[in-house]
Amino acid sequence: MAAPPSGKVLYEQDGVFIHPSCGKNDDQDNYISGVLRVIEKENEVIVDWRPQDDTLDTSNILCAGKDSSSVVEWTPAPKEKSSRGADRPNNYEAEWDMVTTVSFKKKPHSNGGATNHTNGESTWSFLFSLTDLKSIKQNKEGMGWSYLVFCLKDDVKLPALHFHHGDSKLFIKCLENHVVLRESPQDKLILLVNSQNKSLSQSFENLLDEPSYGLLQKWKKDPYTVTMGRFSKVTNYIFDSFRLSDPSTQRRPPSEMADFLNDAIPGLKINQQEEPGFEVITRLDLGEQPEVSRREPVSVEEWAKNMDSEGRILNVDYIKQSIFKGGLCHTLRKEAWKFLLGYFPWNSTKEERANLQKRKTDEYFRMKLQWKSVSEEQEKRNSRLRDYRSLIEKDVNRTDRTNKFYEGEDNPGLILLHDILMTYCMYDFDLGYVQGMSDLLSPVLYVMENEVDAFWCFVSYMDQMHQNFEEQMQGMKTQLIQLSTLLRLLDSGFCSYLESQDSGYLYFCFRWLLIRFKREFSFQDILRLWEVMWTGLPCQNFHLLLCCAILESEKQQIMEKQYGFNEILKHINELSMKIDVEYILCKAEAISMQMMDCKELPQAVSEILGIESSSVTPDSDAGEDESGTVLSCPTSLYQSISTPVIAANGTRDSTQQMSEMQSLAPA
Numbered sequence: 001m002a003a004p005p006s007g008k009v010l011y012e013q014d015g016v017f018i019h020p021s022c023g024k025n026d027d028q029d030n031y032i033s034g035v036l037r038v039i040e041k042e043n044e045v046i047v048d049w050r051p052q053d054d055t056l057d058t059s060n061i062l063c064a065g066k067d068s069s070s071v072v073e074w075t076p077a078p079k080e081k082s083s084r085g086a087d088r089p090n091n092y093e094a095e096w097d098m099v100t101t102v103s104f105k106k107k108p109h110s111n112g113g114a115t116n117h118t119n120g121e122s123t124w125s126f127l128f129s130l131t132d133l134k135s136i137k138q139n140k141e142g143m144g145w146s147y148l149v150f151c152l153k154d155d156v157k158l159p160a161l162h163f164h165h166g167d168s169k170l171f172i173k174c175l176e177n178h179v180v181l182r183e184s185p186q187d188k189l190i191l192l193v194n195s196q197n198k199s200l201s202q203s204f205e206n207l208l209d210e211p212s213y214g215l216l217q218k219w220k221k222d223p224y225t226v227t228m229g230r231f232s233k234v235t236n237y238i239f240d241s242f243r244l245s246d247p248s249t250q251r252r253p254p255s256e257m258a259d260f261l262n263d264a265i266p267g268l269k270i271n272q273q274e275e276p277g278f279e280v281i282t283r284l285d286l287g288e289q290p291e292v293s294r295r296e297p298v299s300v301e302e303w304a305k306n307m308d309s310e311g312r313i314l315n316v317d318y319i320k321q322s323i324f325k326g327g328l329c330h331t332l333r334k335e336a337w338k339f340l341l342g343y344f345p346w347n348s349t350k351e352e353r354a355n356l357q358k359r360k361t362d363e364y365f366r367m368k369l370q371w372k373s374v375s376e377e378q379e380k381r382n383s384r385l386r387d388y389r390s391l392i393e394k395d396v397n398r399t400d401r402t403n404k405f406y407e408g409e410d411n412p413g414l415i416l417l418h419d420i421l422m423t424y425c426m427y428d429f430d431l432g433y434v435q436g437m438s439d440l441l442s443p444v445l446y447v448m449e450n451e452v453d454a455f456w457c458f459v460s461y462m463d464q465m466h467q468n469f470e471e472q473m474q475g476m477k478t479q480l481i482q483l484s485t486l487l488r489l490l491d492s493g494f495c496s497y498l499e500s501q502d503s504g505y506l507y508f509c510f511r512w513l514l515i516r517f518k519r520e521f522s523f524q525d526i527l528r529l530w531e532v533m534w535t536g537l538p539c540q541n542f543h544l545l546l547c548c549a550i551l552e553s554e555k556q557q558i559m560e561k562q563y564g565f566n567e568i569l570k571h572i573n574e575l576s577m578k579i580d581v582e583y584i585l586c587k588a589e590a591i592s593m594q595m596m597d598c599k600e601l602p603q604a605v606s607e608i609l610g611i612e613s614s615s616v617t618p619d620s621d622a623g624e625d626e627s628g629t630v631l632s633c634p635t636s637l638y639q640s641i642s643t644p645v646i647a648a649n650g651t652r653d654s655t656q657q658m659s660e661m662q663s664l665a666p667a
Contacts, residue, residue: 007041011174015165016049017145018124032124036161038174045178047150048127049161126158130179136191138168148172284489286598289590294582295326303332311350313339324537327528333447340534341444341460343453361452367426368419385425388433392421395438403523405446416445420455427459434469437462439518443526468514479513480506482608483544489605490548490591494555502565508572509547516543520550525581532585538592540610549587550579 016036034051128150137149146168150158163171172191175181184190302322306314313319328336338344344353371385379386396418400406406413420441425432441458448454467475483506488495498504511519516533518526533543554575558568595601596611606612 007039007046009037009039010045010177011038011171012036013163013166013171014052015163017162017164018049018051018159019162020124020159031162033164034124034161036171038171045130046127047130047133047175050125050127124159128152128158130175130193133179133193135184135193136172136175136181137187138189138191140189284598284600284602286490286594289587290593292586292590292593294586295322297327297329298322298332298336299329300332303336311353312348313346316346320535320537324532324535328531330527333527333531334449334453337444337447337457337531337534338453340531341457342463343456343460357452360456364423364452364455368423370426371422384429384432388425389422391435392418392425392433392438395435396421399438400442400446400523403442403446406442413445416451416454417441420445420451420458423455424458424462428462431466431469436515437469439515440465443518443523443530446523447527465516476510476513479541479544480509482541483509483513483547485604485608486544487548487551489595489602491552491555494552494559497559498568501563501568503568506547508569509551512547512550513543517546520576520579521581522577525579529581529585538589539596541608542588542592544608545588545591546584548591549584550575552591553584553587 012035014033014035016034018032018034020030020032032051034049037048039046039048132152132154133150134153134155135151137151139147145162145164147160147162148168148171149160152158161168172181180194181191182194184192298319303319306319308314323336323340338353339346344356348356374382374385379389396414399417405411406417417438421433421438424437440461441454444457444461445451445454448457465475467478469475484495484504487506495504498506517529521529529546533546536542539545554571557563558571561567563571592609595605595609601611
């Protein structure tokens, strides 16, 4: 028997036969016995069948190499074309029966990945990569030996394989470890392979700097790696991967796209109108977006004026509102962030905070000692700790390396980044480390310039972000659904357009949500954006309104240029580092005001934003609360504060109501 390709054998079954004369003279003497294998080789999974009789010539081996373009094609021999009449039965064997009267012609290998064949292999031998597999046809149960027919992406059909010595189900189960198979809606005997397109696999090899069997498997196994690993490089590859192989089909049906994403993120249901228990969001007139301006950052002097002699914050609401409207001067961040993140209680005194830091310092170094004291021998028997350490070391070496705080070799900032993340694994060993967490820690450590303070601030931040990184991805599912709900209310027409382009799931916002826009804005802009979001104003889930603001800003270009699935993805990813943070903050705030002023706000939206319906009726006196809604936070403060502002044109607003400012600020 000819030797199989080198590699790790994942499945092997002998007694798998080809019946070359099936449909004509079913002579068992003509059956060709062979061995079917599934082999993992060079980061690719290959299905290989070869006969036990190795005396035949190798010139006509049917082979699908690494590139789907290398799949062989056959053309009927001229003298045989007219002889093959309509009386030929249209079944799985009849199509392959052409092999006796055709000549083979191999397409050129564009990537040098041609398979080398040794003398002695049969004309019936074949192998192909799973990335080239389109579908598998099975026979009905109880109809003799079970058989399978493979159809490749170029509509090449391979000979049926009959399992004389065993059931084909074990083989199918092996394949399901590497591809997603689902029944065809038209024929339950046909299993379709979801999204195993070679171009898609290649695109994610570029993204991750490691091989991939395809987006779906990578996404299901580790959605964070798929999303974080240079996601912006996905451009032209993905479009074809989500389309049917039939070139005449311009767009995959939304139902199939829904199946794909539901497989990728189990439980994700964006189209809420079709889901029982969801409120149908009808189109409402939200009115014009109000003009919003921003103020100057809170200064050290302004912060100090809001503290009493014991270091207690006097007017927390005023401080939060001021930070929301203008952010913080950089000098103040090291102190103020500890309050915003919940490390320091807002009502604590300076002495209480000093005692807290002392206790937290001791607690931190006790946890750090836990992993520091693990010997090499111990770590060999602790695979999870090894995996955490390996991933942390890999990510730390590529996190914000252009920032002076982390640039260069043997940078102390990198050492601190590594140590804090390792210690967090001791703090929350169940979650451990997931890619993307280094992006959340980096700005915090940059601001704190202190290992212990940065750790506890990071712990507080992770308390908010924890669900984003959990294995079940519940936080991400919820946010994508909520974002869709908000965007539909804001602009149902734009939502419908995205859905028509298979983009209604808004999964291109995954990275935005996962690490709170960390890779969409410059480092300094992220410091501003995060401290604004940490105030909790003007409503819950303000980050979702930021997403809406960005998408609404790009709506005109997307729709006017009639961007399709691939162009939308490419365009959104290319926004990275090009978004004006102050403009987007103004726009998101204006959207929040629109929604709070809506008197018929759907209950689903009210719950997302934390807005409670007001008792004010449409006939209420105009002098009362015109918004028709009240926030769970003090909206009267939000509406009445008048502070020095920077208008959209950058000029200072000279008409300040200083009396209102003085009534809010401490004496």
